[in-house]
Amino acid sequence: MIQHIVLYPIIVQLLLAILLLFSWNSIKIQKLISAGGSIISLLVSIGLIMTVWNEGTLTIQSGGWEAPFGITFVADAFAATMVLLTAISGLAVSFFTVGTILKARLKFGFLPVLHFLFLGLNGAFLTGDIFNLYVWFEIIIISSFVLITLGGEKKQIEGAVKYFTLNIFASVIFLTAIAVLYGLTGSLNMADLALKIAAIENRGLDEVTAILFLIGFGIKAAIFPLYFWLPAAYHTPPPAVSAVFGGLLTKVGVYALIRVFTLIFVGDVFLENIILVLAGFTIVAGALGALTQNNIAKVFSYLIICHIGFMILGLGLYTEAAIAAAIFYVIHDIVVKTNLFMVGGLIYRIKGTYSMRDLGGIYAKYPLLSLLMIIPLFSLVGIPPFSGFWPKLSLITESFKIDNYWLIAALLFGTFITLFVIARLWAEVFWKKGKKLPEIQNFRYYDKLKIEKKIEIVGPILFLAFISLYIGFGAENIQQLAMRVGEELMNNQMYIQAVLGK
């Protein structure tokens, strides 16, 4: 049965997590398992996306119960893409973790929880059942809570409290929405729901449910005005954690939004307009925030928000090209944001601070590293032809087609501020003459690391930089993929057909 492959990304991560738990006492073995497992996971994801590309949407009914009675897992192009991105980002972070995370943290289950997080991500992308999605979300948030608090330092705890509260709150709203959905349709399978929701006469209730989903997922995706937890928390954990969070976590929210609003709640103009407005505000608010920060990790955090707006904008425009652009942006963003926080981590390793005021002189001392680090920075800004550039073409074009110049203005504003912020960051961190900072006791400066350690830190950045470059220069392939996803999403009967066979 070829469909087995749909569940392999989940099973691999599950087994990894279990193995890692068994080897609780040996960090060395844990490191090996994590790194090796991440490579296997990447291979499996590549296998999955290739199969999906050739065979079309794959489904598997877990437990062998025909849909909608069991839990269906669906690998369409969108899900397969997200799984692949998780694997790519996961591989990088797994190595980066090994290179940067403190022994003390590794001893307390960092790696198992990290792989549980990947498990949750893969599950969330692949599931075709709305309640099951909730469960995967819970896996994601509990593992992220553990990762964000691991170490339990003051700022971690303070950030975690906000992160925790608002995310749990989002889950409660999500659960409320599921309750309403089940109350209305008696079904949980998303394809089945798509059919049943379309048949409901009371469109108002339908809309309210959609709004509940919008808010539940919106909090997780960090859109305006629901994003408060993100700037409060993302900069507090170690960079490896921020890297996973920045790269993948918010994108699960985006994924869920796109999924739900292209599959179940389709064609509601009121909601589309709301999403567009929110997207615009998200871009502007994120950009304004990024402008004000001095801590580079905080700058990156606000830029996440700003760019989430771009993706949501694609959803709100609600055309095939716009959805494709949103997908392209997601692909680009996951790679770049993961890398960005790792770059932040590397800078921290070099100088021992995140403060732009104190940083400086990196370009003079580490020219090659600086050139490496500039790749994600450029990709982030979308300096053409780096990766962030391409999706903007369609976003602007599609905004233009509905004559919404405010959206174009917001897009350009977001892009400009990103450019400006990164230019300033470059000037401050890389160009400016380095200050002599007081040496921190027991701090493992980059210079003092052994060569293997250095490779463990720089290698992942290099790996993701290459992928960014590929996305930028081989944009055609990515665009093909994004367009395929866009087409599948905008024709939801393809998904329904694949799941229910009708």
Place this chain on the structure above:
Amino acid sequence: MLLTLYKLMLIAILTGFLFSIFLVFAGKYLKGRLAILSALVPLGLFVYFLNFSKRIANGEVISQTFEWVPSLGVNLGFTLDGVSLIFALMITGIGFLVFAYTAAYLKGHEFLDRFYGYLGIFMAAMLGVVLSDNIISLFVFWELTSISSFFLIGFNNKEEASRKSAILALAITGTGGLLLLAGVLILGNVAGTYSIAEMLSSKEVIADSAHYILIVLLIFGAAFTKSAQFPFHFWLPGAMKAPTPVSTYLHSATMVKAGVYLLMRFTPVLGSTELWNSTLIIVGATTMVYAAIHTIFRTDLKGILAYSTISALGVLVFLIGLGTQDALLAACVFILVHALYKATLFLVTGIIDHETGTRDITKLAGLRKVLLPVAIAGILAAISNAGIPPSFGFLGKDLIYEATLHFGNSAVLLTILAIVTNILLLYAGFLAGIKPFTGKLPTTFEKVHLPSFLMWLPPLILATLGILIGLFPSIIQGSLIQPAVTALGESGSEIQLKLWHGFNLILALSATTIGVGALLYFIMKPSQKLENGIAKLEFIAPQTLVEKFGFGFGKFSRFTTGLIQNGYLRYYVSVIILFLVILTGYTLIQNTKYVFDYDSFSVLTVYEVLTVLVMIVGILFTVFTKSRLAAVAAMGVVGLAISLIFVYYSAPDLAMTQFSIDTLTVILFVLVLYKLPKYLNFSDYKVRIKDGVLSLVFGALITVLALEVLSEPQGSQLTDYYAENAYVLAKGKNVVNVILVDFRGIDTFMEIAVLTIAAIGVFSLLKLRLTSKNRR
């Protein structure tokens, strides 16, 4: 053979990029004596493009296309016509001289390889701009020129002023770039193609489109910022922080002309409308006069040259705005004229600066005695700049007057503006090209000696060319100028470039210009006083205004961000709830029927009512008690009451689970809580009322929603299926358990995974202590 040559066009553009990548790895070998070898790159390209000149002269237009991102309509379509060729030759030719010059100018500089790397990228990008037919790829290269400019301006990055100028320049040209992006996308949409060549055929469609004005304004925005037109000009003087080769190459000869190029390129597509022409004339004229006046008040040689460059760019924009064949011809010629003399003057300035250590014009004099070849170059350039026959500049000036004089009603006004500009430009050229070399050599400069020929030969070559072309204009007439004018859409009469037109009005105007200019040069003496004088007006200068705006904007963003992200969790929660209440409330109110089917509701028993009452009391107690333990206990009671409800309504498994979980939670709470201090009463009465109202509204909303949903029909096909198959297929009789372990087993699976993770979290949160030793 032909095919391979064609193929070379892409490679030609890529050469610069490849060169830079090569430098990343092999740069250290190119820092020493071998540095001069890098000049071979632009030289080779120059020869390559020169090869095309014959075919271009014959009226051919060479184009070829490489696919890149066809799904987005983006390809690397290159077109080489007259205009492109002029620019390509300028880029590579001046590039060659600048590369060579740099080898000496920055000899032994620690980061010479990086410098060449940026230059290489810039050259490639600039070639891309002028050769692209696809407007998206044009934009791609356009942005790359801004980026390489950023790195070059900030080359001396240890100085704050350099960094600031770099950011300022990037901010201005970056803004323009984004406008261009929007402009080309909209244009492409309206025209239905991204190819400029194909757009030519849909000129009317574009001009009649409702978006024409928008397109033109966006493209203007891009061109004006890049080509430093008033009021966006101020980044250019700042850009003079870059080493002189950069000023020569980017900020006078090539990059700043990209905006001019853009306008020229789009003239056949968008031009010949009132909006197009008038705007360009007004902006161009303002810029040329404004900047020309500014030259008087500068004492720094590079400052003078920067403003005179801005002014020259204004002249070009102005000429494109006139839009007649005469004017376009004049523009084509003046681009070359200006490139030749201005590059020379910059290079000369660079030498002076390099050898004397100052660029202060008030201090420089008599240098001809020590820097003779440089002096010759400077003086020749000044002559061309002044438009003194037989220089190329004379030709250019003639053509400008020719264009203004034949421009209908406003001919007189426009000519006067042109004359004023030219007089001031002449003055500036004399200051830069003649003043440092004449007069008495100050003793401090006696030890100054001539630098390597690599430095003085390039300006000398350029300056000589400026005279030679004047003497023999036929060198470029047929090969460059004619095809360029044709490319601009003027397929009219054949053009004639010659020095001598006989005694006519234009000659008189030229003579006046020269005379008055020379007079001005002898009367006016640049001084610090003048410079200080204009500094007093700075508070209304565009730069100040933009900086003030930027500052204000920074304050604004701090304010809003502080407002949104104020750190108070309860505020975050209220905002989210408020948002939710407004959105759902709005839709609910619009659609609610408020009709409930009471009959379908189940009958109440006394036990149930009692349970509910207990629960309500429990909830209220939880909320309002002052004791933490009591609150927890009350919360436990609420949970127990819920499990009773589960018992009443046929959910024994749920009741069991709820009961045990509830108990466990309370135990955990108590274990943790008994060490904490008492509750404090934080919030005041008002806040509590406000929160209470919000909460009640939210609760009411959920209640209404629940009742609404209950009044809808729901037939779950799941229920029937499970009833049928739970035992037959899944071999279990407790259907809830069968669902948990079989039908929806994965839910349960992940539920235990959640528990596991939570346990790890609890374990590590309590056991892991980061000490100063293991913290870093």
Place this chain on the structure above:
Amino acid sequence: MEFLLAILIGLLYASGLYMMLRRSLVKLIIGLILLSNGANLLIFLLGRITKGKPPIIPEESYNFLDAYADPVPQALILTAIVISFGLQSFAIVLIKRAYKVVKTDDLDQMNSTDEFS
């Protein structure tokens, strides 16, 4: 009963939210617990409630003979309850830890990560 339950659920949501808006971390967690209780009951109610017919197939038969309570919401709630237990136990320990490091239960004093720096 449905009507009463709906109001009760509303009350649970309201009280949960009100507790979340207080400044004490302990109250915040209690609020979250009340909220998730509310959500669980909501699933229960909206899945339609039935009295006295637990979804357990009688001893001697292979399937149900007459109407019985919908087992699906029950299964969902069970999963949700257990999951929230996991989160709650973590949250409770978080209180403990927070008190240890930040030395307070006052949420308003946990603002440092949002400050400009």
Place this chain on the structure above:
Amino acid sequence: MKTIILRTASDYLLPLLLLFSIFILLRGHYLPGGGFVGGLIASIAFVLHAFANGLENTKNLLRLHPGYLMPLGLLVATLAGLSPIFVENLPFMTGIWFQEPLPVIGMIGSALFFDIGVYLVVIGVSLTIIFTITESA
């Protein structure tokens, strides 16, 4: 006084409660109960034992840290879920059954093993949480 009674009681209570919990676990497919509740009952048994005899004694009794029950349970559950793939090439988590029912327990199949996994994890989790909190209180 209290401790002696408790200690004696818990010596008997532990095996009894454990047996009961296994009963609840196995009967879950037919009557209210199952792995989760069974696991909770088993942990209560251990907690009571710890209460009476001290944490250290209970830990010694368990030999391994209870935390290891979590991956063990997960592994059992995973293997139960994977078995259909290997045995009959059916999807993950498909129930496969032995032909004949056993007395008391009823039908034996992969779902039961899965429930055993749940049972183990629940014991591991609750014991880990409670032990950790008590130790650091």
